[in-house]
Amino acid sequence: MSESEDPQAVEESARARAKREQIRAAAQRLFLELGYERASMDAIARAAGVSKQTLYHYYAAKEQLFVDVLRALTIERFQQEAPAVFAEQPITSRRELEVSLLAYATSAVEHILSPEYVALLRTLIAEVPRFPQIAGHFRSSLIGQGSAALNLLLTHAWQAGVITQPPSEEVLLLFVAPFLSYLLADGLISGSAEPQKPSTEVIQTHVRLFLAALT
Amino acid sequence: MSESEDPQAVEESARARAKREQIRAAAQRLFLELGYERASMDAIARAAGVSKQTLYHYYAAKEQLFVDVLRALTIERFQQEAPAVFAEQPITSRRELEVSLLAYATSAVEHILSPEYVALLRTLIAEVPRFPQIAGHFRSSLIGQGSAALNLLLTHAWQAGVITQPPSEEVLLLFVAPFLSYLLADGLISGSAEPQKPSTEVIQTHVRLFLAALT
DNA sequence: TGTAGACTAGACTGTACAGTATGATAATTA
């Protein structure tokens, strides 16, 4: 009972962990592809190569499986995003700042406009009213954690005197927002599985516009 | 048959139009509240105060009803957004531009972070992979049509010499994007029905940051 | 080697739902 309410609370044998992972992987694929309602437990069991009985042994209800899948996914995303794209290289000129921002933006675009990320966000948005618990992790990730590296970068630039103010919430958002808008317009609101990404030139234009706003 | 494939193609009696509207209104409420799958045709018929038979007389299938609801909703949104928030008042100073931008942003935030708009966008995002047809209208609305008034405003400012470049796609996006990000973060990814709106001060900060980017 | 627990296959239950059918009643029109 307790293991199905919070899978990680009780430690399991390696075998059990593997089975659970196997189930979660299949469930993830189907939930992200079809959405919560249309992904049936029969289909998930089949896709996982597992009997229905076993499925229900690890997850007492579909809702628990769904929540666990999303929880695992957002945590995973956290950790693969956190490894700061650029190390602590000092920023000593406007030109260097521009180069770093461009690198940051390019990698961010690659990440947030990937089909997997779009699919994750889509099912999250669709189901969040019925599963308010899953909103927590994600909100901090999307804008908070996601722009932590950017914050660091701009703070360095400020400390080096390249820009005159420390970065505020609004400044961070000013940089990130255009790319989130592409995510919304070309990823989430669009039938195609592979979202169209902004060209390098467009990204560069955004970087320059942003820099123009910083004194 | 033809009337159910494209309701507007065949003209109907006033009575029929009213019934259809009655059905659509109820369907809209339920689809936006529950999503496509969870809104049942029985429930829709009940909510519309109409027998199931009548429902199927006007819409031969659930999918058609859904598409028609979204089509009607986006068209409606178009037309209520189009009435330019501000008329053709000339912009002759930086200060005037700031005031107009603030008015624009405030009204945009009010519109785009309303519970109805968020609900519409949520179901649209959820179902667009299965109904690619509905993406068309909306994409042009969200960024294209939605920022037409902004484009006009900035063009005036440019013609008056208040800013030195005509507004580009990217400049328009730079202004709108932070507010779209609030829509994403505080509206779509959040369980609460009433999204939290940015304060006047925050909006003002964004307007000033944007202006700083314009030479 | 024997036993406990994991696992499988597949049948079963109850429910919800899309869409159809029926037969009667109300509204419209000729």
Add this chain to the structure above:
DNA sequence: TAATTATCATACTGTACAGTCTAGTCTACA
């Protein structure tokens, strides 16, 4: 008023699905 058409209430069909049950097989380990 007669005939036609819209609408209603409700029952029905077939299907899909969440979750349970049974009976047997495999695996690990004492």
